[in-house]
Amino acid sequence: MDIASLNEDLRRDVLDRFLRYVRVYTTSDRHSDTMPSSERQFDLARMLGDELTAMGIEDVTVTDTCYVIARLPATTGSTTEPLLFLAHVDTAPDLTGENVSPRVWDNYDGGVLDIGHGYSLDPEEYPTLRRFVGDTIVTTDGSTLLGADDKAGVAEIMTAASLLIAHPEIEHGEIEIVFTPDEEIGRGVDGLDIDALHSNVAFTMDGGIEGSIEAECFTAYQVTVSIDGYVIHPGSAKNKMANAVSIAGRFLSMIPQSESPEATDGRDGFYCPVEISGSSGGVNIVLIVRDFDHEEVLRRVKFLETLGATMEAAYPRCRVSVASEKQYTNMAEALSKSPEIMALLTEAVERSGVDPVMEPIRGGTDGARLTEMGLPTPNVFTGGMNFHGRFEWIPVGSMVKAVQTILNVVLLWHEKRG
Numbered sequence: 001m002d003i004a005s006l007n008e009d010l011r012r013d014v015l016d017r018f019l020r021y022v023r024v025y026t027t028s029d030r031h032s033d034t035m036p037s038s039e040r041q042f043d044l045a046r047m048l049g050d051e052l053t054a055m056g057i058e059d060v061t062v063t064d065t066c067y068v069i070a071r072l073p074a075t076t077g078s079t080t081e082p083l084l085f086l087a088h089v090d091t092a093p094d095l096t097g098e099n100v101s102p103r104v105w106d107n108y109d110g111g112v113l114d115i116g117h118g119y120s121l122d123p124e125e126y127p128t129l130r131r132f133v134g135d136t137i138v139t140t141d142g143s144t145l146l147g148a149d150d151k152a153g154v155a156e157i158m159t160a161a162s163l164l165i166a167h168p169e170i171e172h173g174e175i176e177i178v179f180t181p182d183e184e185i186g187r188g189v190d191g192l193d194i195d196a197l198h199s200n201v202a203f204t205m206d207g208g209i210e211g212s213i214e215a216e217c218f219t220a221y222q223v224t225v226s227i228d229g230y231v232i233h234p235g236s237a238k239n240k241m242a243n244a245v246s247i248a249g250r251f252l253s254m255i256p257q258s259e260s261p262e263a264t265d266g267r268d269g270f271y272c273p274v275e276i277s278g279s280s281g282g283v284n285i286v287l288i289v290r291d292f293d294h295e296e297v298l299r300r301v302k303f304l305e306t307l308g309a310t311m312e313a314a315y316p317r318c319r320v321s322v323a324s325e326k327q328y329t330n331m332a333e334a335l336s337k338s339p340e341i342m343a344l345l346t347e348a349v350e351r352s353g354v355d356p357v358m359e360p361i362r363g364g365t366d367g368a369r370l371t372e373m374g375l376p377t378p379n380v381f382t383g384g385m386n387f388h389g390r391f392e393w394i395p396v397g398s399m400v401k402a403v404q405t406i407l408n409v410v411l412l413w414h415e416k417r418g
């Protein structure tokens, strides 16, 4: 089967799906304790469940915690081991995902794209745009994020599934599909029973630029700093008051700016304050701490604890508590035990006409947590760029290559393991 011969069909299908899915409001909510964190994620989960059923797949479930689980049976006679593909339905809470109105720029000419609401995508600032002259590019209208993270991954898996059903002559083993909620708030696999899955190998479709494959990610901690102040009327506060707002400012100012996301790239880790709330009586600060090296993450957590104690010493009437929680672990070590999976993925990307680029992810995915739980799950490109904001964009050609990569993984797995 020459997958490239299907390009035109793939292109139409994946774009059509993508444009439909991004319009569904699925922002997750890190302040909610429910599963899923926002009811609205069911809107897309149920839509996907219905579409998978309409394709003719019998084994489709939308769980009460918003997981879509579907299984394409193996083609007749195939005894190839099952494979799993995952993507997430939620979008990042960083910017609204309500009323997303995608803009489609056919035959991109290499110029500045005035996306709307006073915003533009300028190749001077985003030179990667120049690589996609002549392609169709999808952007936001400037007022929301796009949600290519990860609706591009969802659309690519759905397109691949529909194509496999339309072409029963392509032989394959069982293919499992899982769409998860709440990946963006780090809870993407909390409600997933991995023992119930059939596959021993999985791929998340949740990466960036075409060709990128990721087998390494940050080790991640979240740290919550609670500062209890000592409040007294400011008119009679001399030598008594411990103002939590001032202490919070001082606390934050002592975190090394050279270890911030703004100052780091490549393999360097960081501290990033992501949230602050409160008043002079009490302030809560949430920080995320990241590094590829576990020891370095722990060093930073320790530093924040020491900084809390330093504040207590400097302001004897305040109380500072520092609580840390591990979010996910660098998957490099676990994945290095399955070199054949990365070799297969690399070959699948090459067969799709793209140069594979192995990149460490400056973030994490459901795949990191699954790998930690014993299911090796590297992350594959979706083609999307500038995730989580109004400058998100994606070339349709890259989505096509991602679909081809899924299909080539399926074909190669069958060739090698069938």
Ligand SMILES: [Zn+2]
Binding pocket: 088, 149, 150, 183, 206
């Ligand atoms: Zn994502």
